[in-house]
Structure formats: C-alpha cells, structure tokens
Amino acid sequence: MPPIKVKMLETEGGKGGAKAAPSRKPRAQTRIQREKQEVILEAALDVFSREGFRGATIDQIAEAAGMSKPNLLYYFPRKEEIYKRLMTSMLDVWLQPLREIDSVGDPVPELRSYLRRKLEMSRDYPRQSRLFANEMLQGGPRVLDVLQGDLKALVDEKVRVIETWMTAGKIVRTDPYHLIFSIWATTQHYADFDVQVRAVLGRDRGGDGRFEDAARFLENLFLHGLLPK
Amino acid sequence: MPPIKVKMLETEGGKGGAKAAPSRKPRAQTRIQREKQEVILEAALDVFSREGFRGATIDQIAEAAGMSKPNLLYYFPRKEEIYKRLMTSMLDVWLQPLREIDSVGDPVPELRSYLRRKLEMSRDYPRQSRLFANEMLQGGPRVLDVLQGDLKALVDEKVRVIETWMTAGKIVRTDPYHLIFSIWATTQHYADFDVQVRAVLGRDRGGDGRFEDAARFLENLFLHGLLPK
DNA sequence: CAGAAATTTGACCAGTTGGAAAAAACGTTA
C-alpha cells in the first residue's frame, strides 16, 4: 500500500484532505497553468476520443500537446484526472441542448430546434461525442452515477414536458423516452460513425453538405414519417 | 529486420507464400483446433468490444478464454489476427438484414421487418455491435476498404430499391441514404448505448421489455412521424 | 502400445507504460 502522495497542483479534491490541511492558501492558478492545462485537455480529447481510456497513453497525449511526459504529469498528476476532467466538462456541454427545451414552447419548433442543436453539436464537437460513445461502449464505469442521477432526472423532466404536448394533442401519443433516444441516436451517429457515413456517401456527397442533408431528412422523418398522407 | 517466422497453424494467407510452398498438404483442422479457436474468438469478442483494439490485451483475452497466453498465441499467432477474424465474420452477419431487403416487396412490410431484424441483432448480438462501433470511433483503419467497397455497393443497391418505392409514390420522397443511416443509428443505439438506455429508463422500465417498446416506437416513428394527421 | 504429431507450459525478452524523484532552468518580485 503506497503512501498517498501529496503533489503540488492538486487539480481537485481526491481522498487526501481537500479541506483538512490549509497549510498554505491554494494560491490562484498562474497564466501558464491555465494555458498548459488547456493545451493538455485539448490534446487529450483527441487521443481519448479515438482510443478510449485504456487505449490512450500519456505519451501520445504529451506528444500531441507538444510537451514531455513528466511535464504533462506536472499539470495532471494522473491519467485518470485528465479523463475525468474531460468527461465532466463534456457532459455539461453535451446536455445543454436538452436543458434548453422549453416547457412552455410549442412542440414543433422546440423539437425542430432540439434536433438542429444536437446535430450542430455532432458537427462542431465530434470528438466530445466520440469520447462519450467510447465511455458508453466500455459500460460507462466512470459516469454511471451521473447517468442514473443527473441525466435521468433531466430526461424525466423533459419527458414530462413531452407528455403535456401529447395530452394536448399537439403530437402523437408515443413513448417519450424512446423519442429522446432516437434523437440522440440519429444525431450523434453523424459524429460517432463519421467514417462510415463518408464512406457510404462517397466523395461527391460526403462533403460538408451532409449535415444540411441530414438536418432536412431528420426533420421530415420526425415530423411526418415515411408514409404519404 | 527479423526473418519472417513460419509458424504452424497459419490461419490464413499472410505475406508468406500461401500457395508458394506446398511442401505438405495443409492437414485439416483437428477437433481441438476448431473448439479452442471458437473459445478464443468468443472471449476476444468480449474484450475487444469493450476495450477496442488497443485497449484490449492478449492476457485479458487468454484469461477470459481460460488458457495461458502462449497457448492462445499457438492458435492465433498475433493479436491482430484475432481482431481481423472477428471483424470480417461480424461484418458479414451484421449486414445480413440489409441484404435481405427485397427489391420486389412492398415498402411498408420491408422497412418494418428491416427495422425489426436490425433491432433483434442489437438485442441478440450487442457485442458485435459494440465491436463495430469501437472500430468506427477509431476511424475504421482496419475496415475502411470494406466500407468504401462492399458496404457502399450494397447500400447503393438498396438505395436504388428505396428510390423505386418513392417514384411509385409508396413512400414520401426523401433522402434514402440518410434513411438508412437513421435506421442503423436508432437500432444500434440500443446495443452501443445500452448502459445509458438502462440508466435513463430506470429499474422499472429498463428490463427486457425495452426492446419491445423500442420496436413499437420506431415503427411508428418511421411510418408516421410525430405529427397527428 | 510405440511413435509421431498436436498441444500446453514455463521461462524469458525487448519495448512500452504509468509514474516518481531530483535537479536544472526559468520567472517574478522584494
């Protein structure tokens, strides 16, 4: 059992007394610290989102960040710290569109803009999407509590909103949970399975326009389905 | 430059002359070989689908297969061989439902049963789905050629079928590629994001019934959309 | 059963990995 090391630059409370020993005031972060941490997180996002937690190495991240491994470890004393930081900040951003669904708004514009925002996230932050997907594939060991806690609560809340829309007859009566799942699935697909999407669409259609096409398609699918009226 | 090793049990042609040296006839596989390879592939599916190629270790696979590492390496001389075998056999099974779409059938039953079959695959073979998803997240380095070749050709063919349905006015005119993507996305979601689905549905609704609920929901979504007629 | 072939094991190896320690270099400020 190795003794718990007290290293400088403790990013955030581990089991070592976070409050316990105010031997000296924490001393605000320097400019360099802020900058380098940013660079590291950026590089780590690249590597973790491709390789997953186990598959990624500190060396890869350090190289991508343009610094030596020990130097990187000076800012984040362990691999897991980096991962956890990325995870929480990603989850926060990632769920923003869902939070923004307005309970008093009308279903059509609300759903339409939720779809659009989610698709924009896939277009603009594909690595975050892949990071999350990677964690899910591994069974979500590091975020399970968030899923069962905050996420479930948020979804439950929005499900209730959707249910009022259904009761008011504004949209068809259907399963709101699976509706949300299907929006997540279809939009995130364009980030997570990007290679496949491009390969199938081919050179001519796989360009930047694919997100426009997807947006148009999904809007029609969700509102009208495939059968002619 | 290490000399190319000629080891027994070459599973399939490497760069060493596959045809070149018929020094002795390949000698059909023994019972033990067939059995153990099966056990190994089964164990490897477990590990690779969770950890991805890089994240998985031969030790983990060997342990899951209940044998020693050198013993495992006797059957598959390198990690990548196992992965490649899993990959190709998975792709084959995985695309079967798409192949089965009947060009002369009617769109509604065809699409409905395609949805159902894909969802059944997610329910019955979730690890295969995750294996594929993992490969996609990594940019598909080991299957890119398949995606651009066989897969694209197959999709193109089915897209043409869907287009005839649209021309005949049997379904709404929309983008057939994105239609296929959205079917893939929504169905595979239940395998790849299983943890999340269960967490959000909670104890009461996260049980075995979720696939039934999903099937019902998706069928309605794809046929009718959300707006009341 | 003997002999040959197939299978399994244990010891080993070189390269990689996450991380520690200490010293050197740098920056800031009294």
Place this chain on the structure above:
DNA sequence: TAACGTTTTTTCCAACTGGTCAAATTTCTG
C-alpha cells in the same frame, strides 16, 4: 540581484505488453 516559487528536463523504475522458444505433456494413429 538574490531569493523564492514555478516550470521543465533528465533519469529512473516496476509493472505490463506482445511475442518467442524449448521443453514437457497430451492426444492421435497405426
């Protein structure tokens, strides 16, 4: 500019990794 805190580099380590090899064991076949 001296002293101090911050940042970076060098060196190092033990555990893990993919893989080898020869010897031991088991299984098959005549």
